[in-house]
Amino acid sequence: MTTDVIKETSHxxxxxxxxxxxxxxxxxxxxxxxxxxxxxxxxLWFSFxxxxxxxxxxxxxxxxxxxxxxxxVEPDFFNQLTTVHGLIMVFGAIMPAxxxxxxWMLPMxxxxxxxxxxxxxxxxxxxLPFAFGILLSSFFMESGAPNFGWTFYxxxxxxxxxxxxAFFVFAVHIxxxxxxxxxINIVVTIMNMRxxxxxxxxxxxxxxxxxxxxxxxxxxxxxxxxVVTMVLTDTYFGTSFFNAAGGGDPVMxxxxxxxxxxxxxxxxxxxxxxxxxxIIPAFSRKKLFGYSSMVYATSSIALLSFIVWAHHMFxxxxxxxxELFFMYxxxxxxxxxxxxxxxxxxxxxxxxxxxxxxxxxSIAFVILFTIGGFSGLMLAMTPVDFQYHDTYFVVAHFHxxxxxxxxxxxxxxxxxxxxxxxxxxxxxxxxKWHFWCSLISVNLLFFPMHFLGLAGMPRRIPDYAxxxxxxxxxxxxxxFAFGLSQLIFLAVVIKCIRGGEKAPAKPWDGAAGLEWTVxxxxxxHTFSTPPPQSDIDNADQHSH
Amino acid sequence: MKSDANSKNAxxxxxxxxxxxxxxxxxxxxxxxxxxFGFALVPLYDVFCDITGLNGKTNTSAATYDASSIDESRTxxxxxxxxxxxxxxxKFEPVQNEIEVHPGEMKFVSFYAKNNANNDIxxxxxxxxxxxxxxxxxxxxxxxxxxxxxxxxGMDVEMSLQFYVDLExxxxxxxxxxxxxxxxxxxxxx
Ligand SMILES: [Cu+2]
Numbered sequence: 001m002t003t004d005v006i007k008e009t010s011h012x013x014x015x016x017x018x019x020x021x022x023x024x025x026x027x028x029x030x031x032x033x034x035x036x037x038x039x040x041x042x043x044l045w046f047s048f049x050x051x052x053x054x055x056x057x058x059x060x061x062x063x064x065x066x067x068x069x070x071x072x073v074e075p076d077f078f079n080q081l082t083t084v085h086g087l088i089m090v091f092g093a094i095m096p097a098x099x100x101x102x103x104w105m106l107p108m109x110x111x112x113x114x115x116x117x118x119x120x121x122x123x124x125x126x127x128l129p130f131a132f133g134i135l136l137s138s139f140f141m142e143s144g145a146p147n148f149g150w151t152f153y154x155x156x157x158x159x160x161x162x163x164x165x166a167f168f169v170f171a172v173h174i175x176x177x178x179x180x181x182x183x184i185n186i187v188v189t190i191m192n193m194r195x196x197x198x199x200x201x202x203x204x205x206x207x208x209x210x211x212x213x214x215x216x217x218x219x220x221x222x223x224x225x226x227v228v229t230m231v232l233t234d235t236y237f238g239t240s241f242f243n244a245a246g247g248g249d250p251v252m253x254x255x256x257x258x259x260x261x262x263x264x265x266x267x268x269x270x271x272x273x274x275x276x277x278x279i280i281p282a283f284s285r286k287k288l289f290g291y292s293s294m295v296y297a298t299s300s301i302a303l304l305s306f307i308v309w310a311h312h313m314f315x316x317x318x319x320x321x322x323e324l325f326f327m328y329x330x331x332x333x334x335x336x337x338x339x340x341x342x343x344x345x346x347x348x349x350x351x352x353x354x355x356x357x358x359x360x361x362s363i364a365f366v367i368l369f370t371i372g373g374f375s376g377l378m379l380a381m382t383p384v385d386f387q388y389h390d391t392y393f394v395v396a397h398f399h400x401x402x403x404x405x406x407x408x409x410x411x412x413x414x415x416x417x418x419x420x421x422x423x424x425x426x427x428x429x430x431x432k433w434h435f436w437c438s439l440i441s442v443n444l445l446f447f448p449m450h451f452l453g454l455a456g457m458p459r460r461i462p463d464y465a466x467x468x469x470x471x472x473x474x475x476x477x478x479x480f481a482f483g484l485s486q487l488i489f490l491a492v493v494i495k496c497i498r499g500g501e502k503a504p505a506k507p508w509d510g511a512a513g514l515e516w517t518v519x520x521x522x523x524x525h526t527f528s529t530p531p532p533q534s535d536i537d538n539a540d541q542h543s544h
Numbered sequence: 545m546k547s548d549a550n551s552k553n554a555x556x557x558x559x560x561x562x563x564x565x566x567x568x569x570x571x572x573x574x575x576x577x578x579x580x581f582g583f584a585l586v587p588l589y590d591v592f593c594d595i596t597g598l599n600g601k602t603n604t605s606a607a608t609y610d611a612s613s614i615d616e617s618r619t620x621x622x623x624x625x626x627x628x629x630x631x632x633x634x635k636f637e638p639v640q641n642e643i644e645v646h647p648g649e650m651k652f653v654s655f656y657a658k659n660n661a662n663n664d665i666x667x668x669x670x671x672x673x674x675x676x677x678x679x680x681x682x683x684x685x686x687x688x689x690x691x692x693x694x695x696x697x698g699m700d701v702e703m704s705l706q707f708y709v710d711l712e713x714x715x716x717x718x719x720x721x722x723x724x725x726x727x728x729x730x731x732x733x734x
Pocket of ligand 1: 261262265308309311312
C-alpha cells in the first residue's frame with residue numbers, strides 16, 4: 001500500500017501543492033504521520049492483528065472445550081484466556097477498527113481535508129500498541145494475565161486478584177485515553193470541518209452514527225477510567241469502594257461498571273449500523289429508506305442506553321420495582337432497533353439487488369444481528385433471565401451481535417471501500433470464499449451455544465457435564481473453521497494491495513457519497529478545497 | 545486566482561482552528577465531568593440505598609427505641625446467620641439461630657466469637673438484612689457491629705445485639721434474615 005500511495009501523490013501534487021509534501025519514508029512516515037488516511041490504515045491493521053491475537057486465544061479456549069475434562073490448560077489459565085480474549089476483542093479489535101473507518105472515511109465523506117486534530121490523532125493511535133503490549137506482557141509475568149473476566153467484577157479483581165490488576169488497570173487507562181482522544185477528534189471534525197453546504201441532515205448516515213457513537217464514548221469512557229481507578233486503589237492503596245469490611249459495597253462495582261458497559265455495547269454496534277446503511281442502498285440501487293427516522297432511531301438508542309444498565313444484574317437481588325424498570329426500558333430499545341431493521345429491509349424491497357461481497361456481508365448482518373437482538377430481548381425479561389444468566393445463552397447472544405453484527409459490518413465496509421483505499425479491486429472469488437466459509441462456520445460456532453445455555457452449561461468454565469459433549473465438539477469445529485476463514489480475508493487484502501484489476505473512481509454503480517468523487521486510490525490529500533455544492537447534493541443519498 | 549484561493553484557505557484554516565480549540569475545550573470539560581460523575585456515583589449509591597434499603601444495609605449507628613406500642617397481633621420470625629470472610633480464623637456464630645418477635649417489641653440476642661488464631665485480631669462484622677426491602681424497618685439500638693471487635697489470641701467473647709422491628713414493616717414480610725459477615729481488619733485498624 002505504501003508504494004501505491006506514494007506513487008499516487010506524486011502525480012496528484014498539482015492538486016495540493018500549497019500543502020507541500022511533508023511525507024517521510026519508511027517507518028518514520030508511519031510514526032510521525034498526521035494524515036487521516038495513514039492513521040486510518042494503521043488503525044485497521046492494528047485491529048486486524050488484534051482480531052487474530054484474540055482469535056488465537058479463542059482457539060485455545062475451544063480446543064480445551066472440545067472434550068469434557070481438562071486436557072490442555074489449567075483452570076486458572078483458562079480464566080486468563082477468556083479474560084484477555086474479551087478485552088482484546090472489545091478494546092483492541094472492534095473499537096479500533098471502527099476508529100480506523102472513521103479516520104479513513106469521515107473527512108472524505110464530509111468534504112474535509114483531514115481530521116480536525118491531526119497531531120492528537122497520531123497520539124491516539126500510537127499509545128494503543130503500548131496498552132496492548134502491557135496487557136499481553138502480563139501473560140509472561142509470574143502472576144499471569146488478568147483472570148477475573150473482562151468485566152473485572154470486584155472482589156475478583158481486588159481482594160482475589162492474582163496480582164495482574166495493576167497491569168490491567170494501566171492498560172485500560174491507556175486504551176481509554178486513546179478512545180477519548182479519538183472520539184473528541186471525530187466530534188470536532190464533524191461539527192467544524194464539514195464542507196460548506198453540508199448541513200447536518202445532509203450528512204451520510206455513516207457520519208451520523210459515528211457522531212453519536214463518539215458522544216457516547218466521551219460520556220462513558222471517563223466512567224470506565226474512574227471505576228478501574230477505584231479497583232486499583234482498592235487493591236493496592238487500602239480504599240474500600242467495593243469492600244464491605246470497610247463500608248463499601250461490591251454490588252456498587254457492578255452498577256458503575258455497567259453504567260459504562262451498556263453504552264459500550266452500542267459504541268460497538270451503532271457504527272455498524274452506519275456502515276450497513278451505506279452499503280445496502282448502494283447494492284439495492286435505491287436511496288436509504290427513512291433516513292431521518294434512522295437518525296432519530298440511532299439517537300434514541302444512544303439515549304436509552306444510559307438507563308438500562310442493571311439488566312446485567314437481575315440476579316443481584318434487586319427490588320421488584322428495579323427489575324421491572326430495567327426490564328421495560330431494555331425492551332423499549334427494541335423499538336428504535338426494529339425501526340432500523342425495518343428500514344434496511346424496506347430499502348431492499350423492490351430494489352435492483354446485486355450480491356457483491358459487501359452486500360452479502362450486509363444482508364448476513366441484518367439477519368444474524370436480528371437473531372442476536374431477539375436473544376437479547378429474551379435476556380431482558382427478568383424472570384427468564386434467572387435461567388439464562390451466566391450461561392452459554394449469554395455467550396451466544398453477545399457473539400451474534402458482536403461477531404455476526406459488528407465484525408460482519410466491518411468486513412462489509414472493508415470490501416466496499418477496499419477499491420477506494422488501494423486503487424484495486426479485490427479478488428472476487430476469494431472474497432466469496434471468505435464470506436461463505438465465515439457464514440457457515442460462524443453459525444456452527446455460535447448457534448448451538450443457545451441450546452447449551454438453555455440446558456444449563458455455565459460460561460467461563462474450562463470443563464462441563466458429559467451431556468454437553470456433542471454440542472461442544474461441533475461448536476469447537478465451527479470455531480476452528482471460522483478462525484481459519486479469517487485468514488482468507490488476510491489473503492484477499494494482501495492481494496488487493498499488491499495489485500489486481502484497477503478500480504475506477506466509483507466502482508459500485510449504486511454508490512453515493514463524496515468519497516466516490518475522488519480518484520481510486522484516494523490521493524494522499526483530498527478536498528484541500530471543499531467540494532462543489534452539486535457534488536454534495538448528488539452524494540446526498542436520501543434525497544436524490 | 546490560485547493564490548486567491550490559497551489565502552482564503554489560510555484564513556479559513558485559522559478560524560477553523562480556533563473553533564476547533566473551543567470545541568475541544570468544551571468536550572474536555574465533559575470528559576472531566578464524567579470522570580467526576582463516576583466517583584460521584586459512590587456517595588449517590590449510598591444515599592440511594594439508604595432511602596430505599598436496596599442493598600440490605602442497616603443503620604450503622606445506634607437507633608433510639610421509639611415504638612409507640614407493640615403489635616401483638618403480628619409475629620415476625622427473625623433469623624440470624626453468620627459467615628466468615630475468606631481466611632478469618634474465628635469461630636463466630638449466633639447463640640440463638642432464630643427468634644419470634646412482635647413489631648415494636650425490643651429484643652436482646654447475643655453472638656459468640658472466639659479467636660482461634662495465635663495472634664490478636666481485630667474483627668469487623670458487617671450486617672445485612674434480607675429481604676433488602678425490610679432493611680429500613682430493622683432498627684439496631686445496640687450492636688457489636690457499630691464498633692471494631694478486637695480479640696486476643698485464643699480469647700472468646702459474647703457480643704450483644706439489641707433491636708426492634710418497626711410497626712410499619714410491610715405486611716407481606718413474615719421472615720427477616722439478619723446476616724453478619726466477619727472481616728479481619730487488623731491491618732487497617734492499626
Ligand atoms: Cu446491557
